Amino acid sequence: MVNSEKSSDILEILGEQVPLGVSKTINFNIANLYTSTKVEIPIIIERSKEPGPVVLITAGIHGDEVNGVEVVRQVISKKVNKPYKGTIICIPVLNVFGFLTMNRYFPDGRDLNRVFPGSKNGSLASRFAYQFTNEILPHADYCLDFHTGGGSRFNAPQIRVASDNKTGLELATVFKAPFTLLSKNLEGSYRATCAKKNIPILLFEGGKSQNNNKEVAIEGLHGVIRILDYLGMLQPEFSLHISENINILITKSTWIRAKFSGLLHIKVASGAKVLKGDRLATITDPYGKMRHVMKAQNEGYIINVNEAPIVYKGDAIFHISTALGDEN
Incomplete structure (x- = not known):
């Protein structure tokens, strides 16, 4: 288990300061529409009064993957994101452009999950990846990223992790999705960028795009609860007496x-x-x-x-x- 804890008395993120014990939503301005209307992504931050790890929970990196968004929504609505110690940062929809049109891609036609760590002067997707990588990701000790199958392909709930990632494999065992799939990091992906920065990340896949599946969302939510409990961040009122999956490792x-x-x-x-x-x-x-x-x-x-x-x-x-x- 990674013991690094980036929580401090003051969390300075996106030009704002968030002290311990504070709840705050910061709007991350990424671009404007043709009408000059700002496109902003809500960054939902919950800090305990007690320092501890920083967990970054994201979804919607592909705009049409609604089931992942639902997992993070439930984490927030059920107040699982209010930590016993440390900090939880939730971003339910990373690709707001795609979410509005139920499209996988950014308006520039690029897959956001293939342009990390991005470029300061690149395409719109690359610029967003660059801002995210440099302004938000450095605060994280652990990352949980939620996806679905692309198009009409329905994924059984699963964690994907590289075979040489010992910390990732340990966390996958804790998350306890029905399946853990050994999978190489794809060049340009968010997961690959985290690996290069030595930030443990779990990539959850479940369901299919443009679809909301209750059972998949529950698997994702319960996995988050298990991880937070493992890190000592779960509030005591949340019961861990939830379905004990048998986690099957697919090599x-x-x-x-x-x-x-x-x-x-x-x-x-x-x-x-x-x-x-x-x-x-x-x-x-x-x-x-x-x-x-x-x-x-x-x-x-x-x-x-x-x-x-x-x-x-x-x-x-x-x-x-x-x-x-x-x-x-």
């Missing part, structure tokens, strides 16, 4: 792709365990002439399902584990 996985184009009929849910030969889906043509059965090629857990009604040959349909680590 290797693969995608099962469509061999035909057509209408997709899913037969298994995301998160299900399947055996070799189990029927996963059927693909049919619109005319009742063709029917292809997709079967599992190995025993494993389905951690992502493409729920699109129509697919093309070669489309990724199921993400399935091919090797497992120890269960926790």
Whole structure:
């Protein structure tokens, strides 16, 4: 566990001072609309009277990933973000532009999660990443970032962490999502930037874009509660007697792709365990002439399902584990 504690009597962030024991919302001005209207991101800060770690909780780095936003919203609305000690900074929507239009990208067409740590003089997304990296991220001891599957792909609730990240693996065990997936840091991602700065980060994936799933939100909320308890930051009135997941470590996985184009009929849910030969889906043509059965090629857990009604040959349909680590 990282013991660094950046909390001090005065937290100086975005040009404002936030003393211990203070609750404050700071509007982070990132740009203006064509109409000259300011676009501002609320930064919700809760500080205990007692110094301790600083936890940064974010969502909506992709504007259409509503389920992640819902997790952070619940953390705030249930007052889980009021720490027993230390500081909790919540940013429910990082990409306000995309959130307004239910779009993954920034207005410049760039994926915010591929331009970190950003550039002072770059594109709009790159400038925002630069400001975030230099003005907000340095205050964090730990980061929790919430995502969903892209497009129509539904992710079973999971934590993604690099295999060589010992602290991340320890925290993933504490978070106790149904699955922990060993996953390399992508160049230009928020997670990769945190790794370079030696700031522990957990990336949570659950659900799909433009969709709000209650069960996924609960998994995310309970994971936050477990992490805060582990760090000694959880208020005592929050009960930890919540569902005790078995955390399954997935060390290797693969995608099962469509061999035909057509209408997709899913037969298994995301998160299900399947055996070799189990029927996963059927693909049919619109005319009742063709029917292809997709079967599992190995025993494993389905951690992502493409729920699109129509697919093309070669489309990724199921993400399935091919090797497992120890269960926790």
